Amino acid sequence: MKTQNIRECEFQRVYAQIDLDVIRNNVMCMKEHINPHTRIMAVLKTDAYGHGCIPIAKCIDAFECIYGYGVASAEEALILRNEGITKPILILGYSFSYSYEPLIREDICLTVFREDTLLQLSEAAGKVGRKAKIHIKVDTGMSRIGIPADDRGFMLIQKAMEMENICIEGIFTHFAKADERDKTDALHQLTVFQDFLQRIESELGLHIPIKHCGNSAAILEMPSTQMDIVRPGAILYGLWPSGEPNPEIMKLKPALSLHSHVIFVKDLHKGQSVSYGGTFTAEKEMRIATIPVGYGDGYPRMLSGKGHVLIRGQKAPILGRVCMDQFMVDVTEIDDVTEGDHVTLIGTDGAEQITAEFLGELSGRFNYELVCCLGKRIPRVYVSGGNISAVRAPYEA
Numbered sequence: 001m002k003t004q005n006i007r008e009c010e011f012q013r014v015y016a017q018i019d020l021d022v023i024r025n026n027v028m029c030m031k032e033h034i035n036p037h038t039r040i041m042a043v044l045k046t047d048a049y050g051h052g053c054i055p056i057a058k059c060i061d062a063f064e065c066i067y068g069y070g071v072a073s074a075e076e077a078l079i080l081r082n083e084g085i086t087k088p089i090l091i092l093g094y095s096f097s098y099s100y101e102p103l104i105r106e107d108i109c110l111t112v113f114r115e116d117t118l119l120q121l122s123e124a125a126g127k128v129g130r131k132a133k134i135h136i137k138v139d140t141g142m143s144r145i146g147i148p149a150d151d152r153g154f155m156l157i158q159k160a161m162e163m164e165n166i167c168i169e170g171i172f173t174h175f176a177k178a179d180e181r182d183k184t185d186a187l188h189q190l191t192v193f194q195d196f197l198q199r200i201e202s203e204l205g206l207h208i209p210i211k212h213c214g215n216s217a218a219i220l221e222m223p224s225t226q227m228d229i230v231r232p233g234a235i236l237y238g239l240w241p242s243g244e245p246n247p248e249i250m251k252l253k254p255a256l257s258l259h260s261h262v263i264f265v266k267d268l269h270k271g272q273s274v275s276y277g278g279t280f281t282a283e284k285e286m287r288i289a290t291i292p293v294g295y296g297d298g299y300p301r302m303l304s305g306k307g308h309v310l311i312r313g314q315k316a317p318i319l320g321r322v323c324m325d326q327f328m329v330d331v332t333e334i335d336d337v338t339e340g341d342h343v344t345l346i347g348t349d350g351a352e353q354i355t356a357e358f359l360g361e362l363s364g365r366f367n368y369e370l371v372c373c374l375g376k377r378i379p380r381v382y383v384s385g386g387n388i389s390a391v392r393a394p395y396e397a
């Protein structure tokens, strides 16, 4: 995708391009991979892992296989509702009591694992005049949030059942190690969860409609974890939950690429150093280019002296420290680099590719973390059917 037909002045410095066809294709790949009766709760937390939660939700919302959306906070849930998303939304984390009334009013599901939440929710539901929908979180090995799968947890469910204003719509757990090669611990978590579900059904006669546990790693490699819904985040965006991408399991493609343009080209003499601290010194005549992107955009400072970008289909290694808003690369070996040349920071140029997995590894960051941290200063350009379908300007919400 060339940048001519976008508002150049705003997007030349840097832009993240998000290919909505790729997102839809990733959903289709997932659908083929899972049981026909299992539906998908697309996880859109942290602004859809930096991709932009509203355009992502809107581009997949019409799919029958999309059950609804998972988010991390009340604010993330309300943004989606305010933009007209009507499918179920579940807040996967803890919700603070200030948010209960608006959430119930907007028919947003809350995760519950504390007794005080039940009481407060019930009260809020009474005020709103509508039932509070909840999913119970069960801790089966993550030790993060959730009721224990024992008598104590069982009693909380019993309490919730007895509350008039509360509707137990779902129950779920989360894997700590589904991405590891050895699935023993993850399968143990699954067994603990299933045994607990069994107990609830047999002793309470309670049939909870929506049971779920699978994250991306489990969807890829643990088919037995597919229940009523699965909760993919990473693979929706074409990110891999761990290690090397494995196209044999699922043909996913990364939806996001990151682009800039060369703003300055200059020759260095032997002995001249580059950037703060002069950590790189030229040992020969060199040509370098300045790129107007930095850690203020979420481009990791840890890539100082380590990473590379792609210019004219070739690798241009980073020289010296990455600054807040700029960094320099070596273009000595690339012919004819000129000011205005296109630069790929994440993505493909010719035969070369830089993935979020690669950059994450190199910068001591997790690939999820890398895309989540792409800042608000970076405009987002959405592409669909080869055309630009939407743009989000720098600092725009």
Ligand SMILES: *Cc1c(COP(=O)(O)O)cnc(C)c1O
Residues within 6 Å of the ligand: 043, 045, 092, 174, 214, 215, 216, 217, 231, 232, 233, 234, 235, 241
């Ligand atoms: C973030 C999250 C997910 C999605 O995880 P991925 O590895 O990105 O698929 C699913 N469930 C819960 C509870 C989460 O917090």
